[in-house]
Amino acid sequence: MTTTVTPPATAQSLTLDKLVKTYSSRGRESFQAVKGIDMAIRPGELVALLGPSGCGKTTTLRMIAGLETVTSGSIRIGEREVSQLPASKRGIGVGFESYALYPPMSVRENLLYGLKARKVKGAEQMVDSISRRLEMDDMMGLRPAGLSSGQKQRVALARALVRNPPVLLLDEPLSHLDASARQRVRRELKVLQREFGYTTIVVTHDQVEALSLADRLAVMDAGVVQQFGTPDEVFDDPANLFVAQFVGEPQINVLHGVARVAGGTVRVEIGSGAGALHTTVTGVADGTNVTVGIRPQDCVIGTDTDKGVRVTVAYFEHLLEFGLATSTVAGVEEGIVVQTPAAESYEPEQQVTLTAPAERVYLFDSDSGERLR
Numbered sequence: 001m002t003t004t005v006t007p008p009a010t011a012q013s014l015t016l017d018k019l020v021k022t023y024s025s026r027g028r029e030s031f032q033a034v035k036g037i038d039m040a041i042r043p044g045e046l047v048a049l050l051g052p053s054g055c056g057k058t059t060t061l062r063m064i065a066g067l068e069t070v071t072s073g074s075i076r077i078g079e080r081e082v083s084q085l086p087a088s089k090r091g092i093g094v095g096f097e098s099y100a101l102y103p104p105m106s107v108r109e110n111l112l113y114g115l116k117a118r119k120v121k122g123a124e125q126m127v128d129s130i131s132r133r134l135e136m137d138d139m140m141g142l143r144p145a146g147l148s149s150g151q152k153q154r155v156a157l158a159r160a161l162v163r164n165p166p167v168l169l170l171d172e173p174l175s176h177l178d179a180s181a182r183q184r185v186r187r188e189l190k191v192l193q194r195e196f197g198y199t200t201i202v203v204t205h206d207q208v209e210a211l212s213l214a215d216r217l218a219v220m221d222a223g224v225v226q227q228f229g230t231p232d233e234v235f236d237d238p239a240n241l242f243v244a245q246f247v248g249e250p251q252i253n254v255l256h257g258v259a260r261v262a263g264g265t266v267r268v269e270i271g272s273g274a275g276a277l278h279t280t281v282t283g284v285a286d287g288t289n290v291t292v293g294i295r296p297q298d299c300v301i302g303t304d305t306d307k308g309v310r311v312t313v314a315y316f317e318h319l320l321e322f323g324l325a326t327s328t329v330a331g332v333e334e335g336i337v338v339q340t341p342a343a344e345s346y347e348p349e350q351q352v353t354l355t356a357p358a359e360r361v362y363l364f365d366s367d368s369g370e371r372l373r
């Protein structure tokens with residue numbers, strides 16, 4: 001059954017401009033947690049914010065929500081500048097981990113509370129519909145003290161959703177759910193988001209979750225958005241080594257190499273005399289030390305010893321849909337992981353050659369990690 005409540009008349013864009021947050025505590029050095037973020041999120045778009053612990057994800061959401069002051073920069077919802085407005089005037093739905101539920105009220109009463117105070121029409125149907133879709137029927141009569149952390153999380157999510165906000169901010173909304181509930185609630189969240197048209201930012205540590213939910217990914221590190229693009233763009237065309245390593249499972253292989261430019265073609269030598277890979281990169285001089293990135297999915301094992309890089313299989317794992325061959329190269333410390341087709345099998349000590357499509361052999365500046373093109 002679908003809900004009877006009408007979606008927001010017009011979905012709103014969310015625009016961040018040079019957003020900065022500096023924390024300063026007395027007697028201590030100030031710390032810049034968010035270092036000038038620019039992001040233009042389209043009306044109704046779902047953006048997943050990904051990044052390592054401490055990179056500034058929660059701080060960014062809290063500034064947008066109005067729970068944290070903005071040091072500088074601007075936040076606009078549609079054309080409206082909101083960075084100086086109190087949280088209650090921004091019209092943002094927040095589903096954060098710090099759930100503030102009223103202890104004496106049941107879950108249902110908690111969900112209805114804000115809506116009734118604002119005399120929202122159809123509040124009961126809205127609460128019933130959303131809670132059913134988030135599989136909350138069995139907890140509606142319980143008090144908050146009796147809830148598990150996974151249940152509390154769903155209450156926080158439902159509470160943000162029933163307000164039917166134009167902008168929705170979710171900080172790891174499903175992290176306490178068990179694997180199967182997590183998948184189902186994730187799907188329902190995506191459907192609700194599409195149906196209602198909330199412009200949404202979801203913080204997650206889970207790549208599969210990010211990929212399944214997001215229209216675009218924002219990959220963040222050290223207070224800076226390193227890349228903002230569709231999942232395919234981020235995976236296929238990483239802006240720098242950080243993004244290449246952060247997105248993708250199994251992780252991208254990272255090796256040291258030396259560029260060889262001859263007769264208009266560029267190759268990159270791997271290891272000591274083990275061979276070279278062709279690349280489409282042109283902006284590199286002969287003899288330059290570079291960092292090479294090759295995804296396990298892009299590596300191809302062959303037997304033609306004249307082509308590619310000679311490697312030795314160290315061990316092989318058969319994982320039903322595919323295999324993983326970890327191999328070693330003379331003169332290279334790191335192992336190279338190759339994802340192989342399900343039908344293939346390799347033995348330890350087997351000598352093979354490794355190639356990759358030239359456009360999938362990424363080069364990065366060895367110092368800055370920036371992508372060479």
Ligand SMILES: Nc1ncnc2c1ncn2[C@@H]1O[C@H](COP(=O)(O)OP(=O)(O)OP(=O)(O)O)[C@@H](O)[C@H]1O
Binds near residue numbers: 023031033053055058
């Ligand atoms: N109130 C505060 N005062 C000082 N420093 C803070 C404050 N809140 C956060 N920080 C610092 O700002 C940085 C970013 O924190 P933030 O909580 O935004 O990270 P995060 O990306 O959400 O991490 P996680 O994935 O662990 O939740 C961290 O280094 C943190 O220690």
Ligand SMILES: [Mg+2]
Binds near residue numbers: 057058059171
């Ligand atoms: Mg956080």
